[in-house]
Structures are given as C-alpha cells and as structure tokens.
Amino acid sequence: MGRTEKNFQRQLSWNAKKTHSIRWIFILLMILLAATLVIGVVVGPVPIPIREVFSYLLGRKPAVGGSGRIQHLIISQIRLPRVLLGLLVGCELAISGGTMQGLFRNPLASPYILGMASGASTGASLVILLNLHGVAFLPLGAFIGGSLAVGIVYQLARQRDRKTSVYTLILAGVAVGALFSAITSFLIFLSAGTDRMMDVIFWTMGGLGRASWTYLCVLAPIVAVGSLLLMAFSRDLNALAMGEEGAFHLGINPEKSKRIMLGVATFLTSSAVGFAGTIGFVGLIIPHIMRLIMGPDHRFLLPATAIAGAIFLVWADMVARTVVQPAELPVGIITAFLGAPFFLYLLKTRKVRM
Amino acid sequence: MNITIEGLHFSYGQNPVLEEIDLSIQKGEIFAIVGPNGSGKTTLLKNISGVLTPDRGAVYLNMRQIADLSTWEIARQLAMVEQDREVGFDFTVREVIAIGRIPHQSRFARENKVDKERIEEAMRVCSVDSLANRLIAEISGGERQRVFLAMALAQEPKVLLLDEPTTHLDINYQAQIMEIVRTQAIDGLTVVMALHDLNLVAQYADRAAMLDKGQLLEIGKPDEVLTEANIKRVFHTDVIVTKHPLINSFYVMPLAHRFDGGKSRSSERELL
Numbered sequence: 001m002g003r004t005e006k007n008f009q010r011q012l013s014w015n016a017k018k019t020h021s022i023r024w025i026f027i028l029l030m031i032l033l034a035a036t037l038v039i040g041v042v043v044g045p046v047p048i049p050i051r052e053v054f055s056y057l058l059g060r061k062p063a064v065g066g067s068g069r070i071q072h073l074i075i076s077q078i079r080l081p082r083v084l085l086g087l088l089v090g091c092e093l094a095i096s097g098g099t100m101q102g103l104f105r106n107p108l109a110s111p112y113i114l115g116m117a118s119g120a121s122t123g124a125s126l127v128i129l130l131n132l133h134g135v136a137f138l139p140l141g142a143f144i145g146g147s148l149a150v151g152i153v154y155q156l157a158r159q160r161d162r163k164t165s166v167y168t169l170i171l172a173g174v175a176v177g178a179l180f181s182a183i184t185s186f187l188i189f190l191s192a193g194t195d196r197m198m199d200v201i202f203w204t205m206g207g208l209g210r211a212s213w214t215y216l217c218v219l220a221p222i223v224a225v226g227s228l229l230l231m232a233f234s235r236d237l238n239a240l241a242m243g244e245e246g247a248f249h250l251g252i253n254p255e256k257s258k259r260i261m262l263g264v265a266t267f268l269t270s271s272a273v274g275f276a277g278t279i280g281f282v283g284l285i286i287p288h289i290m291r292l293i294m295g296p297d298h299r300f301l302l303p304a305t306a307i308a309g310a311i312f313l314v315w316a317d318m319v320a321r322t323v324v325q326p327a328e329l330p331v332g333i334i335t336a337f338l339g340a341p342f343f344l345y346l347l348k349t350r351k352v353r354m
Numbered sequence: 355m356n357i358t359i360e361g362l363h364f365s366y367g368q369n370p371v372l373e374e375i376d377l378s379i380q381k382g383e384i385f386a387i388v389g390p391n392g393s394g395k396t397t398l399l400k401n402i403s404g405v406l407t408p409d410r411g412a413v414y415l416n417m418r419q420i421a422d423l424s425t426w427e428i429a430r431q432l433a434m435v436e437q438d439r440e441v442g443f444d445f446t447v448r449e450v451i452a453i454g455r456i457p458h459q460s461r462f463a464r465e466n467k468v469d470k471e472r473i474e475e476a477m478r479v480c481s482v483d484s485l486a487n488r489l490i491a492e493i494s495g496g497e498r499q500r501v502f503l504a505m506a507l508a509q510e511p512k513v514l515l516l517d518e519p520t521t522h523l524d525i526n527y528q529a530q531i532m533e534i535v536r537t538q539a540i541d542g543l544t545v546v547m548a549l550h551d552l553n554l555v556a557q558y559a560d561r562a563a564m565l566d567k568g569q570l571l572e573i574g575k576p577d578e579v580l581t582e583a584n585i586k587r588v589f590h591t592d593v594i595v596t597k598h599p600l601i602n603s604f605y606v607m608p609l610a611h612r613f614d615g616g617k618s619r620s621s622e623r624e625l626l
Contacts (some may be wrong), residue, residue, distance in 0.1 A: 235461065242442075242450075243436070243439060245405055248405055249433060250456045250457055251428070295444070295445070330459075334447070
C-alpha cells in the first residue's frame, strides 16, 4: 500500500511537471538549435572565431587584409552548408522515424523499416559502379532505389480488400530489404579491388561530406513540406494508437492516413539517404528518447523529434570530423556510439514512459 | 438517436455470419445482444458502427444510412468500445480520454475550454479522475475499461456501442460499468452492447435480442428473451430462470455439468 501510494505520488508530480514543461522543452530545443548552428560552424580542423561566425551570419563584409576573408570562405562554402545539411537530414530522419514508430505502434520501428535503406544502397551502388558523374545522379539513384523497395513492400502487403496489415508490411520489409542487400553485396563483390568499391562502402556508412548549396536548395523545401505534412497528421497517429478500429471510431480513415504518412515518411527518408547515405540510429533513437522525455502525444512529439534529430546529427557530425583529424569518421558510427549508450541509460533509469 | 437495421446480411468471404437481421432500437434504450461465442454479436456491432459494410440490407442512424455517412460524421455521433482494446505507447489516462475529443477538433487545434470540460466531466462520471496521471498500461482491467468508457463519453456520442464491456472484470467493476451506462441512457444515450453475462442483461437491459448462428431468434424484454427454452436452444445448456426475491429482476442460473452438444449424453439430460 505504502509503496504504491508513493509510486502514485511520484507519478503524479512527475506528470504534473511534464505538462508544464512541454513548453520549456521546446524553448530549450530552440536555444540548443541556435547554439548548434553556431558551434557547428566554429568547430573543425581550421578553428574559426565565434566573432567571425556572427559577422558572417549578420552579413558583414570581412575586414580587408586579415584572415577574415578565408574564414568567411570556409564558413560559406564548407562549414555552413555541412551544418545545414546535417540539420535537414537529422530532422527528416527523426520525424520519419517518429512517424513510423507511431504507425506501427512499435518503438523499435525506424525509417528504414520497409527496406528503404537497402533499396537506396542498391540504387546508389549502381550509380557509383556505373561511374555516373554529376551532382544529381547519386541522390537520384538512392531515391529511386529506396522508393522502389518501399513500393514493392507496400504492394506485397496489400490484401484483396485493399487493406494493409502492419505485420505483413514489416515482414515484407525484412524480405525485400534482404533481397536488395544481397544485390548490393553482389555489386560490391563484382567491383572488388577497385576504388569504386571503397566509394560504395563509404556511401553506405553515411556522411555529410558532400554538402553544397545546390543540395540544400533541393532538400530544404522537401524537408519543410514533408515535416509539416507529417505534423498535420500527428493526431491521426494518436488515434491510431487505439488500434485501427479505434481510429476509425474517432473519425480517422486508418487506411488513408497510413498510406499518406507512409508515403511522406518514405519520401523524406529517401531524400535523406540520397543526399547523405544511410545514417542509422537517428530515426530510431531520437523519437524514442523524446517520447521518454515528453510522452507519446504525437502533436508535441513530432515537432520536438524533428528539432532534436537536427541538433543530434550536427553534433554527431562535429565529432565525426574532429576525433581522428585530419581524417573523417563516417557519421553513422558516431550516431550509434552516442545514441546507443544514452538510449540504454534512459531505458534503465526511466521506465515510466516508453 | 434511433437505430434501424433492415434485412442485414453479412458474410466473411463464403461464410455467412449474419442473416436477415431486422432490428429497431429507440433513443435512450439499453439494448443487449446475447448469444453464444461465434453467434455474430461482434459482427453485428461492427455493422452498426460502420466498420463493416453489410452485403445486403442497411443500417440507419435516424433515417440516414450509415454507408452514406463519412467516417467523420459517424464518429461525431457514435462511439464504440471494442473488446480487448490495446493502447500503443504509454499514454496517461487523461491523454487517452483527450483522444476521444478528436472528432470534435480541427486538425491543428489544441485542447480548448469545451474539450477540457467534456474530458473532466467524462472522468468524473466514470470515476477515473484520481487516475488522470497514471499510465494506461499500469492500471487494472476494471479501471482501464472505465477509462475507455470515459473516452467514449468524451466523444459526446448519441449512440454508444459496447462489445463485452464487463468481460474479465470483477463483479464490483461489472456493476460500476453498467450503472454508468444506465445513467447515460437515462440522459438520452442509445446504448447497444454485446453481453456474455445473462444476469447483467436481466438487470440492466431495456430490451435484448438473442442471436443464434447469425440469425435473430427472439427480440423483446429480457424476460421474454431469456427463457429457459431459448437459452437451452441456443446455448445447449439447462438453466433455471427465477425471479429474484430481493431485486426487481430475474436471474439465470446454469445447472452444473449438464452441457450437451445437442447430440450425446441425451440419456443424462432426460434424467433432469
């Protein structure tokens, strides 16, 4: 009795704090986001004083003669595009992951769950191995491969009554993913010993090294529109948490909502993969961590997840490009190294929410 | 809101589940559907709720055919508590009940004053206010059922469908649920529920229908439907139906170990 009473009290106060703190979580996230933007530009092999970063961001001309001009060049051509790409990719991976977890009512779902990553890798590998040059080919190949894989999975999972079962989707995702992985491995095997093999392998590990303003101009509108669309469907996710019939009784057409959200999340993920390779863990861990912190209401969870994902990926990338200077680690390694222990820590210490 | 069912047929693939169902349920009525497992109770509820579409015949809510209504329009008039609902993720009790407001909110709306009032009223009616901040996965089955009932009431329905609302519940919780439902029906809510427990039907239902292999065997007041003969025919069980000496209701008591699939052990039955 005493123990349950205490648990109950603790629960109550914790949750009361939670309701008040959602606004503070968002304020904190926005501050972190701004700080990340600046720090991400400062940190790197060539140190850039914060003063110069602000002077660039405020649009001031660098002082004549000093090192300011080179620093502004590094900022505008290397650091800033890379940080911005990190923000965009992190945002879309995390929000897609949050959506997939909501759709499948499973906190272990990731944006790659429907075979997306494997399909994209196959597409990208083909582009690299065929030696197609040009800015657009690699993202396009990955995008086509990824969408193809998800398309096949969705068609396979569709039943006669045009409904899709979650389990069939997941199973078909596993199978199609395995098939595409096999194709990629075969392609790598064919190219064994060539430089291109290393290209493929590095691409598979993911990275933000190819950032450019052209990329950003393409990606930014995709991320903006896609994220807003998913947020618009956040209450459908809340309804779907009651099961598909439960959602129907709340006025949601579960099949239609599912199709739209799957489509948008796939589009977002495949564009992320196209521009930055397959970066793991962001889409799995960030939504999960945010759910532990602020609860499962998707109306708050999805926007918070999007911001947190953006912040996280930029920090992971900062670590990736500084720990073994002058070399760069693939950022996927860092996301796993940073994400997994933190995730386990949360899982152990806070069993309240999942 | 009145419910009218006309000539309803429904089948899963080749197997007919419901045949020739005609029913009319009045506003403010508590209507119970009884019958053995597999007799089509849940399927009938799902046809009324619009989740399933009948092969033939139609369901009308106040003269409007449910097949013509959008999911949205249905949800603003009809709420359903399914059997064994499971909630994904750790929502708190209050969050779950707040989700019941979705049919009355626009896509980007936050909880407004009306929403808050409805949620709090529903929590009070179902006595779950003290659970508001508990996690839905942590509370007992009886509490959870009351939370789902509160969620359905927060939806401000005119028709409430309940599929076995008292299964797995302790006897005190069963009575609690039925009392809440009765109060709501007095206020004009039309309640249709599938019920296992014939004694609850006897005590709480205004009318009942007995389903036997997808067909309506009998419709009427509980004492007209729950007769020894009907129960024997549908459940293949011998029971005694008696007026209870204290309450203004009758009760059904099974006679132990007289189960009979309808074929064997007939000699034993004759002994009775």
